[in-house]
Amino acid sequence: MSNAAPRLVLLLLALVPVGFLGLFFAWPVVSIVGIGLGGSGVTEVLTSGDTWRLVAFTLGQAAAATLVAVLMGMPLAYVMARCKLPGVGLVRTLILVPFVLPTVVVGLAFRSLLPDGGVLSIVLANAFFNVAVVARTVGGLWAHTDRRAEEAARSLGASRWRAFTSVVLPAIAPAVGSAAAVVFLFCATSFGVVLMLGGARYRTLETEIYLRTVDLFDLPGAAALSILQVVAVIAVLLVGAFARRRRETALKLRGRTETAKRPVGAEWIIVGAALLVVIALLVPIVGLITRSLTTMDGWRALAGTGDEGTLEVPAWQAASNSIRAATDATILAMLLGVTAAVVLSQLRRGRAVLGETLDLALMLPLGVSAVTVGFGYLVTLGDLPFDLRTSPLLVPFAQALVITPLIVRTVLPVLRAIDERLRQAAGTLGAGPFRVWREVDLALAWRSLIAAAGFGYVVALGEFGATSFLARPDAPTLPVAIARLISRPGELNNEMAYAACVVLMLVTVVAVVAIERLTPAVGEF
Amino acid sequence: MALELQGLSVRYGSFAAVSDVDLSVADGEVVALLGPSGCGKSTLLRAVAGLERAAAGSIRWDGTDLAGVAVHRRDFGLVFQDGQLFPHRDVAANVAFGMRMHHVDKADRSARVDELLKLVGLEGYGERRVTELSGGEQQRVALARALAPKPRLLLLDEPLSALDRALREQLAVDLAALLRATGTTALVVTHDHDEAFTLADRVALMQAGRIRQVGPPDEVWRHPADDVVAGFLGCTTFVPARADRDLVTSSLGEIALPGSGNGTVLLGLRANALRTDPGGFVHGEVVQRLHRRDHARLLVQLSGDGVPSGPVEAVAPVAGAPEPGDAIRLALDADGIALTGLAV
Known part of the structure; x- marks a missing residue:
């Protein structure tokens, strides 16, 4: 752009998400780091054998879950990318459901499936969440990879398997790498399922930070562990960003319709494997519904507070708290996420480094433990002129932080896909910068904006890590209430938890289906 | 002179894409910028449109310096190589876009849309989706869209290069006739001799960011300024x-x-x-x-x-x-x- 005004506007726009991130993410996290570095906590924690056992378990279970998710995701990616079959669209939608299911729901589902599951159930539950990330990231690239390279390899005498390993795999490897990095991140910082399935027995860094803060009140120790985690997360994100960059530059992409065919011969084996994966993904969901329907007591009890007043408010009120908080969080996150996406989409030209850095900074909240952030809020927000800690906005703020990266990831690819010359054409026809944005960007991206909002809303509704830290006992959200119900004895509590989980799950499923109908491609992870 | 470039230079970092160019286009004249790919001709066009910043020199229209005038206030139409039609709008809405930006009222808009579609040979195409059009049809719509708000100057960036040969020759002839008939002042960028010679009243030969020769097509063809220009013209x-x-x-x-x-x-x-x-x-x-x-x-x-x-x-x-x-x-x-x- 030749005139200075839009650049200034862009800069001011950038200040909105950057300012929010600074105040409600960087400051709390840095404070925690400060506390951790301040005392003798760090040396104590770093020299303790327990810490390294904890780290080993965290990374080990994440690696295992990532491996399972990749193995399960690959046949799905193949089917979604290469097969012209009825029901592929449905599969795309179905596999997205686990990804947005509230962690407490998944935790409970796996608990009812594997009552004494331990490590196995933690690994499976984490993988369950992330199969969609692998399938959709890899499938997305695979679908647009030229099939003719593979055909050329076959004509040169390569077997089907050889053609796959020597031509296809190198082409989609960046997507597999980037998906694996993100999945690893999600699994390593996974909180809800680990807490519910591992309890005090199997702890990761994430749950340990929580337990030390809440149960032991060992702030320096928790802070030291948070530092460890932040360092690890940044390392993984850098690897992911590197893989993404290679993917964007290295390939000649084609339309999906050109590459999808009806499967033949041995390809049906892969289709069968994909079908098994889908069934495997459905098992916990169906199991949970069946379990909740064995008795109607839990459903009826939703109006109350559980056995001997386990909850301070009736469950229905927790549900209404959830709705309110998720709505506020979504509005705020849309404001931040869309602004950030607009700035990032404009920055790309000629400023790759700046864009890449901002991109990475926006991804950080996705990886840094929500528990760390929640903990950081408690430490820092008292210093603000208005005390947010007692405000009903505290939970929405934290949730907004968690869902903003998702919104950016949903909207940004759409904005980036818009040819710059389309905007320039509108400009030469007399549209000013704001009008160009409205007539071109908004007109082309509105579906993805709605999808992003829906997506964010569902995730906010199920958010557990930060919310469990910040929600006051007299104003729990539904996931927090569920966690409390199952942490207390009493058959009625259990029944209530199952019923409430099914409610959350139904809301999630409806939202996901609606979003998928609206846009064919949600998210780029 | 309608358009006048004086000592115009455009830089990308330390690379001078356009160096010290003087060029003028008279009212109603069609000038072609002809040169090999990477010679800076598209950059020059984009600078005139206001999409690139000039490092030195001036761009004037009827004597007024355009330095501080934003893209959308220059009133210059631009046609890209591959149309760049708005995919979410139908043919009529694409053509009407510029008029909508200029607050032309609805009845006048639709009359002008019909007039232009007829002019580019696409009568009755108004309600088609642009994604269903062939490449040639898309270029015709792009042309109609650029002409609709009656721009002072039409800028064409390789308007026919994305089309196959037979279509290109046909469309070049149509485009030349259309530019003459409407008396449009135009600057065309192309790397194709035939295209330049069919369309232009004068051809400006560009190489390595500089203009080597300007003149009527037959003169440039028969008397290239030097052996480098002659080499580009097929010698x-x-x-x-x-x-x-x-x-x-x-x-x-x-x-x-x-x-x-x-x-x-x-x-x-x-x-x-x-x-x-x-x-x-x-x-x-x-x-x-x-x-x-x-x-x-x-x-x-x-x-x-x-x-x-x-x-x-x-x-x-x-x-x-x-x-x-x-x-x-x-x-x-x-x-x-x-x-x-x-x-x-």
């Missing part, structure tokens, strides 16, 4: 010669070339500068033969004093074209010869 072999009252003598024989005057000249030979002729002055041996649509193209090793040392191109009629190894005689043909000089 593959250069032969020094002497002119004496428009009669030019060289190692390839004598030929009358109007405008060559007296003194030392340089002849630029295109593929059709030498023809087989039993009584021709030049002797040679056929190295290779290629069949073309309406003639045979030969590669001939010449023999004789002072002739070019490498093989040169020549043409022969399809019937009875000589075989490789045949000894033949060739004569010069004025149609394939450009008069030029050495680049300084």
Whole structure:
């Protein structure tokens, strides 16, 4: 752009998400780091054998879950990318459901499936969440990879398997790498399922930070562990960003319709494997519904507070708290996420480094433990002129932080896909910068904006890590209430938890289906 | 002069994409910027549109400097190589877009849309989705869209390059007629000689960010400023010669070339500068033969004093074209010869 005004506007726009991130993410996290570095906590924690056992378990279970998710995701990616079959669209939608299911729901589902599951159930539950990330990231690239390279390899005498390993795999490897990095991140910082399935027995860094803060009140120790985690997360994100960059530059992409065919011969084996994966993904969901329907007591009890007043408010009120908080969080996150996406989409030209850095900074909240952030809020927000800690906005703020990266990831690819010359054409026809944005960007991206909002809303509704830290006992959200119900004895509590989980799950499923109908491609992870 | 560029330079970092360009376009005139890819011609066009910042020099319209005028206030239409139609709008809405930005009321808009669609030969296409159009149709819609708000200047960036050959030739003729009929002032960027020569009143030859020559098509074709320009315009072999009252003598024989005057000249030979002729002055041996649509193209090793040392191109009629190894005689043909000089 030749005139200075839009650049200034862009800069001011950038200040909105950057300012929010600074105040409600960087400051709390840095404070925690400060506390951790301040005392003798760090040396104590770093020299303790327990810490390294904890780290080993965290990374080990994440690696295992990532491996399972990749193995399960690959046949799905193949089917979604290469097969012209009825029901592929449905599969795309179905596999997205686990990804947005509230962690407490998944935790409970796996608990009812594997009552004494331990490590196995933690690994499976984490993988369950992330199969969609692998399938959709890899499938997305695979679908647009030229099939003719593979055909050329076959004509040169390569077997089907050889053609796959020597031509296809190198082409989609960046997507597999980037998906694996993100999945690893999600699994390593996974909180809800680990807490519910591992309890005090199997702890990761994430749950340990929580337990030390809440149960032991060992702030320096928790802070030291948070530092460890932040360092690890940044390392993984850098690897992911590197893989993404290679993917964007290295390939000649084609339309999906050109590459999808009806499967033949041995390809049906892969289709069968994909079908098994889908069934495997459905098992916990169906199991949970069946379990909740064995008795109607839990459903009826939703109006109350559980056995001997386990909850301070009736469950229905927790549900209404959830709705309110998720709505506020979504509005705020849309404001931040869309602004950030607009700035990032404009920055790309000629400023790759700046864009890449901002991109990475926006991804950080996705990886840094929500528990760390929640903990950081408690430490820092008292210093603000208005005390947010007692405000009903505290939970929405934290949730907004968690869902903003998702919104950016949903909207940004759409904005980036818009040819710059389309905007320039509108400009030469007399549209000013704001009008160009409205007539071109908004007109082309509105579906993805709605999808992003829906997506964010569902995730906010199920958010557990930060919310469990910040929600006051007299104003729990539904996931927090569920966690409390199952942490207390009493058959009625259990029944209530199952019923409430099914409610959350139904809301999630409806939202996901609606979003998928609206846009064919949600998210780029 | 309507458009006037003075000392215009555009830089990308330390790379000068356009250096010190002077160029003018008169009211109603069509000027083509012709040059190889990467010569800076598109950058120049984008600078005129207001999409690139000038590092030095000025762009004026009717004497007014456009330096501080934003893209959307310049009132210049722009047509891209691949249309860049708005995919979410139908044909009519694409064409009406500029008028909507200029607050033309609805009735006038739809009348003008019909008028323009008729002008570009797409009557009745208004409600089609642009994604369903062929490449040629898309370019026609892009043209209609750019013309609709009656721009002061139309900028065309390789408007026909994305189309296949037959369509390109047809559309070039249509476009030339349309620009004349509407009296549009236009600046066209192209790397294709035929396109430039079909469309333009004047051709500006660009190379490495600089304009090497500006003139009417036939003058540029027959009198390229130097051997570099001549090379871009299809001359593959250069032969020094002497002119004496428009009669030019060289190692390839004598030929009358109007405008060559007296003194030392340089002849630029295109593929059709030498023809087989039993009584021709030049002797040679056929190295290779290629069949073309309406003639045979030969590669001939010449023999004789002072002739070019490498093989040169020549043409022969399809019937009875000589075989490789045949000894033949060739004569010069004025149609394939450009008069030029050495680049300084």
